[in-house]
Amino acid sequence: xxxxxxxxxxxxxxxxxxxxxxxxxxxxxxxxxxxxxxxxxxxxxxxxxxxxxxxxxxxxxxxxxxxxxxxxxxxxxxxxxxxxxxxxxxxxxxxxxxxxxxxxxxxxxxxxxxxxxxxxxxxxxxxxxxxxxxxxxxxxxxxxxxxxxxxxxxxxxxxxxxxxxxxxxxxxxxxxxxxxxxxxxxxxxxxxxxxxxxxxxxxxxxxxxxxxxxxxxxxxxxxxxxxxxxxxxxxxxxxxxxxxxxxxxxxxxxxxxxxxxxxxxxxxxxxxxxxxxxxxxxxxxxxxxxxxxxxxxxxxxxxxxxxxxxxxxxxxxxxxxxxxxxxxxxxxxxxx
Amino acid sequence: xxxxxxxxxxxxxxxxxxxxxxxxxxxxxxxxxxxxxxxxxxxxxxxxxxxxxxxxxxxxxxxxxxxxxxxxxxxxxxxxxxxxxxxxxxxxxxxxxxxxxxxxxxxxxxxxxxxxxxxxxxxxxxxxxxxxxxxxxxxxxxxxxxxxxxxxxxxxxxxxxxxxxxxxxxxxxxxxxxxxxxxxxxxxxxxxxxxxxxxxxxxxxxxxxxxxxxxxxxxxxxxxxxxxxxxxxxxxxxxxxxxxxxxxxxxxxxxxxxxxxxxxxxxxxxxxxxxxxxxxxxxxx
Numbered sequence: 001x002x003x004x005x006x007x008x009x010x011x012x013x014x015x016x017x018x019x020x021x022x023x024x025x026x027x028x029x030x031x032x033x034x035x036x037x038x039x040x041x042x043x044x045x046x047x048x049x050x051x052x053x054x055x056x057x058x059x060x061x062x063x064x065x066x067x068x069x070x071x072x073x074x075x076x077x078x079x080x081x082x083x084x085x086x087x088x089x090x091x092x093x094x095x096x097x098x099x100x101x102x103x104x105x106x107x108x109x110x111x112x113x114x115x116x117x118x119x120x121x122x123x124x125x126x127x128x129x130x131x132x133x134x135x136x137x138x139x140x141x142x143x144x145x146x147x148x149x150x151x152x153x154x155x156x157x158x159x160x161x162x163x164x165x166x167x168x169x170x171x172x173x174x175x176x177x178x179x180x181x182x183x184x185x186x187x188x189x190x191x192x193x194x195x196x197x198x199x200x201x202x203x204x205x206x207x208x209x210x211x212x213x214x215x216x217x218x219x220x221x222x223x224x225x226x227x228x229x230x231x232x233x234x235x236x237x238x239x240x241x242x243x244x245x246x247x248x249x250x251x252x253x254x255x256x257x258x259x260x261x262x263x264x265x266x267x268x269x270x271x272x273x274x275x276x277x278x279x280x281x282x283x284x285x286x287x288x289x290x291x292x293x294x295x296x297x298x299x300x301x302x303x304x305x306x307x308x309x310x311x312x313x314x315x316x317x318x319x320x321x322x323x324x325x326x327x328x329x330x331x332x333x334x335x336x
Numbered sequence: 337x338x339x340x341x342x343x344x345x346x347x348x349x350x351x352x353x354x355x356x357x358x359x360x361x362x363x364x365x366x367x368x369x370x371x372x373x374x375x376x377x378x379x380x381x382x383x384x385x386x387x388x389x390x391x392x393x394x395x396x397x398x399x400x401x402x403x404x405x406x407x408x409x410x411x412x413x414x415x416x417x418x419x420x421x422x423x424x425x426x427x428x429x430x431x432x433x434x435x436x437x438x439x440x441x442x443x444x445x446x447x448x449x450x451x452x453x454x455x456x457x458x459x460x461x462x463x464x465x466x467x468x469x470x471x472x473x474x475x476x477x478x479x480x481x482x483x484x485x486x487x488x489x490x491x492x493x494x495x496x497x498x499x500x501x502x503x504x505x506x507x508x509x510x511x512x513x514x515x516x517x518x519x520x521x522x523x524x525x526x527x528x529x530x531x532x533x534x535x536x537x538x539x540x541x542x543x544x545x546x547x548x549x550x551x552x553x554x555x556x557x558x559x560x561x562x563x564x565x566x567x568x569x570x571x572x573x574x575x576x577x578x579x580x581x582x583x584x585x586x587x588x589x590x591x592x593x594x595x596x597x598x599x600x601x602x603x604x605x606x607x608x609x610x611x612x613x614x615x616x617x618x619x620x621x
Contacts, residue, residue: 060427107609117371117430118563119608125556126601133594247556251373251434258431290442297435301428302421 003320018172022165031164033280035236038168040269040276041175042232046249047256047268048182049225054254055263056186057218058198059112062250063120066104066127067097067223069245071230073131073138076240080146086160086235089149093231094224100127101223102216109215112201121247131242143241161235171232178228183265185221194218259300261307270308338468340589345465347585349474351578352481353540357554358561358577359488359570360532366568367505367525370419370429374437375558376551378530381440382407382537383546384448387455396458396542400480403538404531411530415523437551444548452547477539484535485574488528492570501525505568560604566614575616 017024025033046068053059074093078084084092104123111119131138138144150160151170161167185191196204197214205211234240252275260271275293282289304311361375382403389399418436422428457473464470492498503511504521512518537550544550560580565572580600587596607615 054427060430107605111608111612114371114567115563115608115612118559119605121556121559122601122605122608126598126605129594129598129601133592133598248552255431255434258427262427288442288446290438291446294435294438294442297438298418298432301425301431301435302418305422305425305428 003316003323007316018176021172022168034164034168036276036280038171038236039233040273041171042229042236043253043256043276044269044272045175045178045225045229045232046253047260047272048179049222049229050250050253051257051260051262051264051268052182052222052225053218054257055267056191056194056198057215058201059109059215059218060117060254061120061219061222062117062247062254063104063122063124064222064226064253065245065247065249066120066124067101067226068230068233068249069124069127069131069240069242070097070100071227071232072234072240072244073144073230074227075231075234076144076146077137079149080144084149085153086149086151090231090235093234094227097227097230098220098223101220101226105216105219105223109212109219121250124245124247124250128242128245128247131245138240138242141241141243143239143243145239148235148238161238167236171236174228174232178225179265179269182225186265190214190217255297259297259307261309261311261313264307264309264313267307267309274308340586341466342468342470343585343589344582345470345585346474347582347588348578349478349481350540350543350585351581352478352485353536353543354554354557354561354581355574355577356481356484356536356539357533358558358565358573359485360529360536361558362562362565362568362570362573363501363525364529365562366570367501368419368429368522369426370433371426372529373430373433373555374440374551375433375529375533376553376555377437377440378407378411378533378551379537379540379554380444380548380551381410382534383541383544383550384444384537384548385534386538386541387448387453387546390455396455399538399541400535404535407534408527408531411527412523414530415526419526420519420522441548441551448546448548450548452545452550454545455542457542473542477543480539481536484532488532489570497521497524560600564604564607564615566616569614569616572614572616576614 021037022034025031025037046064049064049067050061053061053064071093074096075089078089078092082089082092104120108116108119108123132140134140148161150158151166152159159166161170186194193204193209193214196207196209197211201211204214230244233244256271256275257268258271259274260269261267274296278292278296279289282292300307306314357375357379360378361372364370364372364375385403385406386396386399389402390396414436418432419429422432457471459473459476461472462469463472463475492502500511500516500521501524503514503516504518508518511521557580558577561577562573563576564580565574565576580603583603584593584596584600587599591599
């Protein structure tokens, strides 16, 4: 069996598993794990927004929690204060996150590398402290609790997140849609332009690419992903809180993305899954699970600097090389 | 007016302590090109070491020697074991130091406990200063911080090791060609960075609380000082730390602490955007 056939099989298995989760997971390990998997999907979208910026455009953002928080608050304020129903509130959350990404991005993408990392933290800290002080709007650290509006309400059919299976499938579909869109994006001319900017911004500008505009577009798209994640998480937990805008949340997303494998589509999912499952398993037995999370993070960057998916890809490439092409031809390949 | 003076004075002293910690961050940043997210926790380890020394020996003063020494050893070990293997990839260092930060916080939570504690100042008296009774310990803390800062700059400018550190930062390849053991200089730098943060922790322990999360608030402040002072500009870092803390102190007399913090963050984004080379470029080298 060829390598690509194996990979296709794994994809089919993964898809089948994800669809079967609400039936097989409660039977195997308990229904609690369905909501853990839903949470993993949500957080992997936040990790994906870090990955889009770092892996594909070369900008390390330490402030993606800001847009996650705007997604959350857009939904919570939309439902609780403005009395919106599900879809307008979700839209408001995503729009708020994208608008915020556009406004902060206009300033932030003028800078690169260290400076970019730091200004994104600074922006997220400014709004974190603003959210803490403006309790009338945000509820501060306590946050806003809201009652869940129904997602679909056509005639007699009413579905909402109170049904765990429906909640799971809604999150699964949204996440799958986002990852499919990213897959398309990375293969499009725009995605290739992102890679050109990442690899060498001077050359990219010499061949006529508008580096500033490309970075800004990527920043707003990353804001979109973080906003979707935040909006979903607000519906998932039925609340929004300023504590999710703190830089620790951004930091965790960076760790998940890099440990999973930067510049790979599935890296953020793998990294997020690894860390959340470790956390859930260990924290029920031992309260000091952070020790394990920290150790895993350090071990991965020491022994698998390309992340888990990078390690897997190298392994697959080596097998493919040994199986088919003669060694000389394989060495000539320059495209990663 | 008295209140303003008090807040400005507190800000000044807090700024000097922050300067110590930020200086450690700046040398690690400048020499190793590492964004050290665990640096706030190095400070926190210092406060806990001060508490531990006080508990085990009954003397707070011993901590001024013990904590930087333990910090130095820990720093050297961390550099050798964790930082050395990944030093070529700066993005990875962020993940590694984030992991390190989690490990340090959790280790302290296991050994010291989750509840914040307080240390009474070893000097209880007050000094009458410009019409207010000022805590003598804070003045002592300022003196220690100034001495340590001065000592570090003398070390950097006038000793062989200090010259080596500057040389490796300036041009690593040439430094190696001249026979400077760059690898060992990196270990030394990281160790000194940890020791400075730990010393800052001891000095600050009786002023703040001893808490396993104590480093989380310190870290952004230190980064602000490093950036506003200008990357690689060590005297600039010290000046920026003091300036920021005094400004926040003065602003606290008219607004609440969070608003003051927001104002300094806005100031920092302005500096980043308008003068990314730092406020003091050209003043010191």
